[in-house]
Amino acid sequence: MKDWRILPMGEAAVLAECALADVAAANAHAHALADALGTAFDVLPAIRSVLIRFDPLHRTTAQVIAAIEAQIAQLGTPEPPKGRIVTIPVRYDGPDLEEAAHSLGLSADELIRRHTAQPWRVLMIGFAPGFPYIGPLPPALTLPRRATPRPAVPAGSVAIAAGFTGIYPARLPGGWHLIGQTDVVLFDPQRTPPALLSAGDEVQFVACCA
């Protein structure tokens, strides 16, 4: 229990946040907790937390916290999620590629090599419909967000920032460093499920030259 902070979030929600320093481990814990609670509650797992929403006329905050604590006590050390591996072809020609590589002390080719070197975990879908937070990236690929966000980033932009890599599913404002572009459709409201990726999946980026 010491690894968790449980915070009431208004009268109709509770946030359970895993405090483990390791983001990948905290993410696995959050998803295991969300799965355990998901049959009884409206849960939203994020990078290292689970938001539980409820109707305060049916349950009290104290009852919800007790249910969360009971599940945490049984959690143990969760296995990494068994998601699919999804291949995403990328043209590494983003407008920030050279600058990002320079800031990381790498050549552009070396940045691409490292970005495609292994599959990365989808930790959360958030920010916008279908936007995946993928990672955590190693320190060698970790950059802060751009000082000035762009008002519009093109759909399909592959980007890195703050220890994550992501893909813009639509034209959106954004502060991440754009290193490439994919034609894969990340979100389609007519599809079931609407997002291509789900938390727990792994993404293998592949450089393509088309």
Added chain:
Amino acid sequence: MLRVISAGALCTIQDLGRTGYQRFGVPLGGAMDRAACVIANRLVGNPPDAACLEITGPGAVFEVLAPCVIALAGADLGATFRGRALPPWMAHYLAGRGELAFEGRRWGARAYLALAGGIDVPPVLGARSTYLPGEFGGLAGRALRSGDVITAQPAGDLARRVGRIWPTPPDYAPQVRLLPFDGPVPNVLIAHAWRVGTQSNRIGLRLSGPQIEIDQPRARDSFGVFPGVIQLPPDGQPILLTADAQPTGGYPVIAIAIQADLHRVAQVLPGDALRFVPTTFEEAVDAWRRLQALLASPVEEDEGMALAARAGG
């Protein structure tokens, strides 16, 4: 059946939004003023989650193409049909062709127009709500514009729905009760009136007032948020999240507006003032209980009004 002549500042089709898709990054969405949406629907005999028009500010004008029963709830935007006033919080029979206009802002920001039967657009991800940034739901995922035709699903006996009155509208005092999150509510949030900024929209209200500084930026990895959450971005001016808020956010959260007051938040526009007051968890739950009881209260029939409406006057 209505044809849009002018959509005014913003007119969208909304219901009570989408649950179950937040883990794919899809906002809850739906009516900004859920209470008014439910009441408008109940007045015309619809299920509470039927699709309505959300009419923001004055300026919307429609041509009624066929006799229909509508109800109005929420803001009083000076609605008239063929020049005759249509007060909010009741159902009205529109007997044939004519102009339905929302020409003044007497009170509030968003009026809800329910059509008996519910507006007929295909559900997307389980709801008919328009999500403008994602360009889906409602009518082709966009705001209504001149020339659009709005049709209702079959409604059965219209006459039975005419002349209904909602006895007690919700309390729209322009103050919003707050609960703390992970530390006390910053005093400055309570001590000052906040101006609704021009960049406010269905995603959130950008509030302007004194700079808010928090001791420790309570930085977190992005976590789940929802309408009512008050975030503090680096510029020190708070954002009160509303219906179309993204389901996750990374800004520090400094307070939570209680769910029972979100209909108040829906009825302000840029330039209006909003005040916050502290509350307790007990009072928040009690306020929610009272609001739900109000929304479940019986509709009153006004027989005289019904007869007059059926007679066309």
